[in-house]
Amino acid sequence: MHLLLSLASFLGIEVESLTARLKRNAVALVAIGGFALIGVIFLLVTLQTAMVGWLGPVWGPLTIAGGALLIALSIFTGLQITRSIAARHSTERRQSAEKTALVTTAALTAVPMLLRSPLMKSIGIPVGGALAALYLLSKPGGHRDD
Secondary structure (H helix, E strand, C coil), rough: CCHHHHHHHHCCCHHHHHHHHHHHHHHHHHHHHHHHHHHHHHHHHHHHHHHHHHCCCHHCCCHHHHHHHHHHHHHHHHHHHHHHHHHHCCCCHHHHHHHHHHHHHHHHHHHHHHCCCCHHHHHHHHHHHHHHHHHHHHHCCCCCCC
C-alpha cells in the first residue's frame, strides 16, 4: 500500500481527492443502478401483463421466460466463441514465440562453428557484410548518395 501511495505522489495524484471523488461517484452510480433496476422491473411487469392479456395466464409468462433463456443462451454462446478465439490466438502467439526461440537458439549455436571455418573467414564474412550494406542502403529510409 505504501508503494501505491508513493507512486501516486510521484505521478502527482492526490490520493485524498481521488478517493473522495470515487466515493461521490459511487453513490451516484449506485443510485443510477437502483433506478435503472426499478425501471427494468416495471417494464417486465408491463410486458407480463400484456402477454397475459394476449396469450393467456400460462403462455404469457412462459413466453417471457423462454425469451429470457434464449437471450441468456445467446450471450453464453457468444462468450464461449470469444473465449475460443482468444485461446486460439494465444496458442498461435505461443507457437510463434517457440519457433522464434528455436530458430534463434539454432542460429546462436551455429554461429561459433561457422566463424571458426576458414571458408567463412575468407568468403562468408565479406559477402555477409556486403549483403548487409546493400540491404541497409536499399531501404526506403536509408541514406544514399546519388
